[in-house]
Amino acid sequence: MIIYLYDMRLQDENKKEAIFDATIKLVNEVGFAAASVAKIAKEANVSPATIYIYFRNKEDLLISIFLEINKKKTSASMEGFDGSSPLKESFRKFWYLSFKFISQNEDLLQYHDQFLSSPYSELVDVTQSVDGFQPFLSALESGAAEKIIKKVDFSLLKAFVFLPLGTLANTRTSGNFKMTHQNIETAIEMAWDAIRLERNEFLP
Amino acid sequence: MIIYLYDMRLQDENKKEAIFDATIKLVNEVGFAAASVAKIAKEANVSPATIYIYFRNKEDLLISIFLEINKKKTSASMEGFDGSSPLKESFRKFWYLSFKFISQNEDLLQYHDQFLSSPYSELVDVTQSVDGFQPFLSALESGAAEKIIKKVDFSLLKAFVFLPLGTLANTRTSGNFKMTHQNIETAIEMAWDAIRLERNEFLP
């Protein structure tokens, strides 16, 4: 017989977290396809049936984790964002915070990446998962209006700003890229060069 | 009635191609994990056992397809590459040919992308799959030596030159990006801006 001293809700959260952690670990280790419910359950030290108490099905579990990671990542890279700062400064800060979060949460990012390239990604409303970046996107739009940066399709922005960030940070896909201070500076510069509008500052 | 013009091999190639096509179609439709051998066989109008005549196992099938796509893609984008041309011109041509190939073979590229982000990708020697690009990479290196472009880690190059190419071309990941002439020009410009070394041409 088990005695719950404090609060049942606590226990629940522990279980849910255990399932989260186990799933992330397993997916990173063996990939999405091979991360079966049974294995996740074993890794989390719960019964397979227990997982179905917290999540409707496997899909729900995997998506929930993705969304949570996404939320964490977004709020981390948008922390203290100030729309009134100069765009370049905001840009640099965004990359910096992103790199920092990524390097401190490699496992989460690896899951995030794998999820996006799995068929499960189609079940998530991607636009929604981008919501948190809205202030930054607005600033970029303003920058385009002010001719600071190029006026480009959102896909191009993603391709040259957000995407490289993800891959560079993922050790699995970036091979021997070392996140040194110098490399980070270069990466930020490259991204900025890609989007900024060149102006000859010596002409009137 | 079938007429064998030359020899039996003719029929074989047809079957192998049917299996290739069926696999690519299925993987693009339902993803890597859900593309079972049985389903592939049905799609190719072939017995599951037949697949094992042409490929050692599922892994071998998937990798073979990837390598073939890779070869096609590489030779398409490197066609007529001339190391003595100005770097920017080579660069532009490379992107142009790549975009052209990609837009004409969306299904192949979608497979290619999915493969790279699947666990199967670890079974392929990636360096080898990049061999065909060597002349272009050498030109980039020379460009760095001549201070035309930034001297950067290969991972950074990949992240800002090759990766955006892939994603922009893949309709699944690039959403509503339309490959208009204008968009392509912009993309090429962005990529070049990312890597080029800025020089004030008005100073001595």
Next chain:
Amino acid sequence: MIIYLYDMRLQDENKKEAIFDATIKLVNEVGFAAASVAKIAKEANVSPATIYIYFRNKEDLLISIFLEINKKKTSASMEGFDGSSPLKESFRKFWYLSFKFISQNEDLLQYHDQFLSSPYSELVDVTQSVDGFQPFLSALESGAAEKIIKKVDFSLLKAFVFLPLGTLANTRTSGNFKMTHQNIETAIEMAWDAIRLERNEFLP
């Protein structure tokens, strides 16, 4: 309606036993190779997947059954063994009990025999499966030391004492041998004659 008298374990044991029985029946009917997991499951009125709850794999199932039969057989033929009795008496009793057990459990013995001549037998530590006979073997050794029986290699002992027992009892291999009282007596006598040391009791 099922009534659970004590606890769930009851039902489990029934299932496990059903699987055991089905396996033995099937192996005896169609042989080891043709006794597939699917067929066993159907015979036991169980899903194939259920078998994997009780046994790690087919090998584990087959070996488990063998070991259980072996245990039963050993303890049956060694029942009430008394090392201080005259060797011939022990010998006769051993054969008698063996014959009795065998004749009452023909199916188990048939499985046992087939297992030993299947490739699976190599996965079992044979010496361990003989452990239960140790007191009898010791008695035989003492008998050899006392020049009551021949001092022979263990393999010879097996070939003339334990092996004939098995085959005679197995209806599949022994054809029309009827286990009449007379036949049993003769068999025991033959086995004893084979191993005993002849002494002319009339010479000094």
Next chain:
Amino acid sequence: MIIYLYDMRLQDENKKEAIFDATIKLVNEVGFAAASVAKIAKEANVSPATIYIYFRNKEDLLISIFLEINKKKTSASMEGFDGSSPLKESFRKFWYLSFKFISQNEDLLQYHDQFLSSPYSELVDVTQSVDGFQPFLSALESGAAEKIIKKVDFSLLKAFVFLPLGTLANTRTSGNFKMTHQNIETAIEMAWDAIRLERNEFLP
């Protein structure tokens, strides 16, 4: 184009023999169940289809081999059998020749044994496979009539005379039994003691 210089029949016999040898080798190595037609074909350097030219099906192949081995073994152990010799002498000679054949053809015997304990054995008329021993069996019968040996059921004879022979000779089942001259002598003596009728030669 292949040119047959001498005689087609020769080539055929070579192929058939290659298939025989390959089968025996494979069955001994991996067991009956795992010796598939495809593997046998590869081992024999022929196409699977070729096997079906020489044998109706797999069953036919396996049985044919068994019967051929059986014939060889029988004629070897019955070589120069003389019904007019004293029974014990014939008996000893029979064992001796058997042991000799067995030790010189371990692979054949291993196949023979495995076959007999496989379900295929039921497809062979066992009585027929014993035909060659008939003169020896007759001699044993006469011996029983003359009260030289026990008058026993044929199954008992098999269990104490023919069976031990097989097992002792099979290295797989006999473990560390070494076929030394001494061991062979003992084995023969044990078998003879088992069947002979004891007579006190000192009484009238």
Next chain:
DNA sequence: GATGAATGAGTGTTCATTCAT
């Protein structure tokens, strides 16, 4: 809430055999 047992449908792969050439 939590569970181990249970399962039908599915997995990748191999089977013995046939067939057109």
Next chain:
DNA sequence: CATGAATGAACACTCATTCAT
């Protein structure tokens, strides 16, 4: 005669999910 290609059926085993307790 000889073959490689072809196959439906079967193989051992795992899957996501449900259910009685």
